[in-house]
Amino acid sequence: MMTLSIVEGSISPARVSDREREMLASPEYGALPDHEKPHLRARLQAMERIDAARTAAAGVRAETHRLHAGERLSQHTLRKCYFERWVAHGRDWRMLVNRSRAPLEDREALAPETVLHWHELFFRFSGRGKAAYRELQREWSNGKPIPGLPDRNRPADMPRRLSYATLMREKYKPAAIVKRVARIGLTAAQDLLPSVLQTRVGLAPGSILQFDDVWHDLECSVPGQRGMRRVLQFDALELLSGFQLGRGMKPELLNDKTGRMERLKEREMLFLLAHVLGNRGYNPDGCRLVMELSTATVPERVMRLLHDFSGGKLRVEKGTTSGSPLAEGLYAGRSKGNFRIKAALESLRNLIHNETGDRLLLPAQTGNIGRVNQPDELHGRERHLDQLQRAALLVPAPLRELVTANITPPFAQVVELVDLIQERMNDRTEHELEGWEECGFMAPLFRLAPHEDWRRQTELAGYAPGVRTAIEQALRADPRLVTCRRMSPREVYQERVMPHLTRLPAHLVPALLGMDCAEERRVAKDGRIHFADPDVGPGEHHFEGVAIDEEGNTTVLPDGECYATFVSMLDPERMHVCDAKGRYLGYAPRTLVPTRGDAEAFAKACGQRTKSARERLVPVLRAAAPLMRRDAEAAEQATDLLAQLGEQAQSGRTTPEQRARQKRRAQVDSAIAGASRTADTVQPGGSLYDSDDEP
Structure with missing residues (x-):
């Protein structure tokens, strides 16, 4: 095994001794800091060279001309290191460690019992270190035994350690989790x-749809309410795509009778669930509806209905609550959602709070924690609004909101x-x-020239085969024309x-919502x-007096009859209709109300x-069928009589008048036969009142 020896800045190979090899294999060497290891090896090699020199003094003088891991050692340092550390301790490499770079464990280190006692005081004073230390000082002054410290010959002043x-x-400081649990509890340390x-x-x-509630960090004015109200x-969110399936908003309202604020209720949550399952859909192979235990939740009857309908494929999963005590026998905290x-x-x-923080469009910002970061201007804005609302009582009602x-x-x-911000x-x-x-979930893009906008590569399928082939060749030739985005x-x-x-059948929507969510509404004369319902939207709402069932059959709702209806702002284009016995009739489509001057919308409304009108005229056609037939026969007889008096009637030829007749x-x-067939398929609807009773 070879190593490098540095002499006066030059590098030369050197053989590793057995003692150095033993040092390198020792776990104690591996435990040393990295910045100390090269200095230790250099000192060990220096001590071995001094041992190999003719005399120790000659070896020391020779080492003063060398660099040891980049530093030069004096004769005094080398003699002290050689005689007092190397020779005096039996040439043990451990004695060559520079303890200023790799200090040993503090011999005056606190005992584990003392550290534990300090942590107990820290926890006792709810993570307030100064207060805990003052209690430790009082214990020392009163002579109370400190675990891990001797009681004999205790000095009057506390030691520095x-x-x-x-x-x-x-080394002794309690962990961050100790402070968090001591001040609040386990829920804050999650x-x-x-x-x-x-x-x-x-x-x-x-397969996973998540539901939740949110308080927007903004306020608005509400007709009929004094002051500003939180939104x-x-x-709901589809987990795989991260797509927000639907949302419904309402302001907090002050109930004049109870004097309490009314906020999100079970009714709004049920309408959201009906919209998501009925209009968006779910995975028929299995879908979990993740909800809360308190606000964003549904009753047990809805859970059973979805379970029974889907054979266990639709399951409501509610989050567990946390608030358990730290140990058995201690007090538990208030249950909170997970x-x-x-x-x-x-x-x-x-992201929602950040995107809706536009003070130009939404000026009444509240901050996420009102008492901590509420904008100063909100107070002045509320006072100004209150003054204007008082003054607005003197002007006509239609002008008060202005x-x-x-x-x-x-x-x-x-x-x-x-809503536009969240759709964005x-x-x-x-x-x-x-x-x-x-x-x-990556979208390949292309463009025909470097200065053009990017387009999805799926658009290539719309080109002719020859053009598409030419474009693909150009894209392969120029990497600037292709890219990829999320x-x-x-x-x-x-x-x-x-x-x-797959979507939930429409007839299950009223059962899911429950009759408590229904509103009784009457079919007008037209x-x-x-x-008018502020929960559906501002202004007056108009729906056609027909019910279209799941098979497309139309039922005409008779004038003056009342029905149980279900509609919300989540799906304002259709209103589900049930009769007095709870039988589902279908949905009533919203009446088209075009803007003046919009020719296309006006044409759709006319259609x-x-x-x-044709559907409502079916009973008229059935009732007038005998008269229509009589008048048609009379007209035919009169025409025949006039034709017989003419000259052409004598010829026996069929005249244009006869063919027209x-x-x-x-x-x-x-027309009579068509009216009879239509009347057989379009049946009049039921009423909220029985036939023997009058409203």
């Missing part, structure tokens, strides 16, 4: 404990802005979602998740349902109106 600076050194690491790689599409939200069971949705919260809109936007406007988050491509590349959560959901999902008769017969 019991100073506060010494006790707070890394981030300091190991957790189970998980990945989305290998997760089936639509609250329920939302945020780790829906960590992906919780991590989305920070008076306060500049101070804080109304709830309807805030919902629209926050679904389209983000610059993100670091875990497991994205391993799952293959897919957005929306792209992953639409391309990789949606094809695997055959539509009109109502909807024509279809609705036959065509009109066929049209009348066809």
Whole structure:
């Protein structure tokens, strides 16, 4: 085995001695700091060369001209090292260690019992080190025995090794988890404990849907409410794609009767669940609905309904609560939800708070912890709004919101802005979602020239074969024309998740919501349902007076009858309808209300109106069928009579008038027959009242 010897800056090979080989193989050498090891080897080699010299003095003088691991040693240092350390201790390499670089364990180190006593005092005073140290000083002054320290000949003053600076050194200082548990408890120390690491790689599409609530860090004005109100939200996340499936927002409202704030309730959570399962879908092979134990949760009857319908494929999984005591016999803390069971949705919260922190669009920011980081201007804004709301009572009601809109936007406007912001988050491509590349959620891009915008390579399928081949050859020839980016959560959901999902049958939506969530509404004289409901949205809402079932059959809802209806802002385009006995009739589509001047929307609205009118005229056609047939026969007889008086009637040829008469008769017969067939398929709907009762 060879090594390198440094002499006056030159490097020459040197043979390793048996003593040096023994030193290198020793665990004690491996425990030394790296910066001390080359100096130790250099000193050992120097001592062996002095041993091999004619005399020790000659060897010492020769070593003064050498570099030892980059440093030059004086004769005094070499003689002291050789005679007092090397020779005096039987040529033990351990005595050559420079203890200033590699100090030994402190001989005056505190005993483990003393350190434990210090930690007990630290925990006793809730992690307040100064208070714990003052108690230790009092124990010393009162002569109380200190574990690990002798009681005999105890000095009046505490030794230096019991100073506060010494006790707070890394060697004796209590760990961070001790301080956290001492002040709050185990729930506050969860981030300091190991957790189970998980990945989305290998997760089936639509197999885990997470639900949660969030308090937005902003406020808004609410019609009929004094002051500003916090904006609250329920939302759901598909775990594989990270796509936000749906969300519903509401403001906190002051109940004038109870004087308490009303916030998110079970009703809103049920409508969100119905929207996600009924309009988005779930994995029919197995889907877990991850929820909370308190706010974002559903009742036991809904869990049983989903379990029985799917044969156990749809399961509601609620997070466990933490708050257990540190040891048996101690007091337990208040139960709190386990945020780790829906960590992906919780991590989305920070992005939502950051993106909705636009003070230009959403000026009434509250801060995430009001008493700690609430903006100073919020107090002045609230006072100004209160003054304006008082003054607005003097102006007409339609103009009151205009008076306060500049101070804080109304709830309807805030919902629209926050919804657009979160939809933009679904389209983000610059993100670091875990497991994205391993799952293959990458989008290859191309462009036809370096100055053009990037496009998905899936668009190449739209070119003609010859053009596509030419483009592919150009892309292979120029690497500047191809790249790759991460897919957005929306792209992953639409391309990789949606094809695997199935939707909950529409007739289960009322059963899932329960009749407590139903609203009784009457069909107006024009055959539509009109109502105003702030939970659905601002203004008046209009729905067609028909019910379309899951097979596409249409049931006309008679005028004046009342029905149990289910509709929310999550799905404002359709309203589920049930009769008085809870039988599901179908859904009523929203009436199209086009903007003036929008020709395309107006044409669609006219088509909807024509279809609705035709469906409602079916009873008229059935009732008028005998009269229509009588009038058609009378017209035919009169025409025949006039034809017989003409000259052409004598010729026996079929005249144009006769052919027109036959065509009109066929049209009348066809109209009567068509009305009868339509009436057989379109049945009038039920009522909330029995036939023998009057409302």
